[in-house]
């Protein structure tokens with residue numbers, strides 16, 4: 001594989017603005033470089049990124065990585081932000097905070113999507129984000145002891161937190177309204193159906209939603225902290241369970257970040273097989289969600305049919321890859337199991353069959369007035385808002401924001417494929433469903449092409465961990481959209497920091513916009529059309 | 540409409556006899572015959588995700604598909620704990636979900652059954668005990684009658700596990 005050269009586009013733009021940048025040598029890959037900037041340039045750099053129409057990928061923190069055995073407690077904190085440009089790929093920026101007063105200005109004035117990530121950062125590291133318009137707790141719920149910052153080295157991560165008695169019963173400061181005609185509907189954390197846990201607070205006037213606010217963090221399980229100290233091989237099972245429905249996407253993002261850090265190329269056959277797994281995961285989830293959307297509008301026929309197709313896929317996955325949901329199929333350095341010619345044929349045949357069945361169902365769906373009346377025009381996110389938030393995946397593609405890492409990053413095997421982009425603009429439930437139907441058809445073609453042109457060879461490379469202090473970053477287009485993962489290695493080939501941003505972190509914000517002025521009974525429908533992950537958000 | 544009917548006839552009935560599974564342990568000596576009789580062939584299940592990755596939920600959905608059709612065994616999922624007979628819990632119990640889980644349990648009428656589904660619910664799974672964010676396994680928080688292993692357990696494991704929990708005594 002030819003190695004791409006260093007990506008200096010954004011660095012040059014920043015230098016033009018008088019921002020001093022330094023490329024970090026212990027970060028990979030070079031086409032997604034990490035630049036050290038001065039703290040006082042932090043907000044300025046974000047402003048420049050915004051001016052260049054870059055998308056904010058993520059904001060996170062880590063303790064600075066001083067290789068020269070400094071006492072861990074003396075390590076300063078660093079904050080990172082990552083941006084992406086459709087033509088100029090990803091860039092990471094990093095700055096070091098003062099040890100005495102760890103503080104960083106908020107980016108939310110330029111990028112509204114930064115807000116929740118900054119709040120997580122405050123919760124987890126106890127640093128202070130200044131000028132933020134929202135300083136409420138996020139992942140750290142009210143009952144946590146005030147000084148518990150779970151990603152600080154000094155924090156005791158092995159004992160379950162004990163809620164402070166005087167903090168129990170403290171409530172989150174929800175957006176509220178004093179008007180007499182506005183009423184509140186609290187929903188969750190335990191929802192009515194078979195779904196994950198989280199809280200929604202509605203303000204409604206008559207039938208219509210005035211505002212919906214999400215309160216998440218309920219299923220926070222300390223994934224980032226729990227990853228620390230694991231080897232890459234040991235960590236991938238955890239990464240594959242960040243969100244069980246995107247297990248391939250998350251395992252791939254984690255594996256690729258590790259492989260980049262270690263400067264390791266995986267064999268072409270392995271990347272093709274990863275592509276097959278990821279596209280099959282995309283098909284299965286889209287099918288499931290289309291059924292669920294229809295079910296919420298009482299079009300149960302479609303739900304039954306979609307569940308059936310999804311089950312057929314799960315069974316073949318069990319037979320061929322040993323797991324119904326494809327967990328643990330991606331490994332560090334490759335994939336867990338090879339395909340025989342027979343298995344390839346089976347997969348091709350089933351993918352063709354499913355694609356044909358979905359097309360058939362699509363025609364029935366398009367022709368059924370009962371469902372069409374519910375989905376058309378419901379839950380709209382405008383093109384302007386989608387761009388502003390940087391909405392990802394099919395949600396973005398339904399609202400005129402077409403970022404797709406399979407095209408922009410073009411990591412293998414997608415550099416060998418043509419990836420059509422369904423260009424939705426109307427931004428409602430029906431458009432999101434339309435994009436999903438299109439993606440099922442496209443993904444099916446990709447699965448077949450990948451299997452028909454499957455290169456011969458190994459399915460694994462020997463893993464060799466990088467030296468301490470080296471980090472890697474990867475962006476993978478999972479079925480929900482871009483997963484960004486950043487991994488830094490410490491001593492003894494063990495991971496010393498893992499940060500992952502599920503696309504849901506961004507897309508949850510889109511849902512809040514989409515349900516404004518929507519009738520309350522339409523909320524489940526709109527919610528299903530997004531199907532954001534709680535677990536992926538809460539970590 | 541004709542196309543819908545045609546599709547229904549074309550697919551036909553695909554529901555299968557339930558396969559066997561060994562991936563569950565019934566713990567409940569406390570399950571009394573009286574409890575079983577109360578259900579009268581209809582069991583209302585309330586699910587609580589106490590911190591799962593959503594993998595277990597996908598398999599619960601699958602248990603409702605036409606192949607497994609959990610409802611033919613008289614089991615159905617209900618929105619309210621107030622009239623639920625069985626509490627199905629997935630995930631390790633996160634410290635942020637502990638109170639909600641306890642409140643759901645308390646809101647159910649007695650007698651009530653609790654089934655912990657999935658390795659996370661049984662032993663905290665890949666997320667591990669000794670984790671600041673995890674209050675414990677389900678059994679650490681509320682009394683558990685049966686556990687179903689697997690990550691995630693298959694729909695067959697789930698249905699067999701619940702049936703075994705009911706039939707044991």
Ligand code: SF4
Pocket residue numbers: 241244590591592593594595629630631656657658659660664665689690691692
């Ligand atoms: S048992 Fe496995 S599938 Fe179920 S919640 Fe835990 S990690 Fe997810």
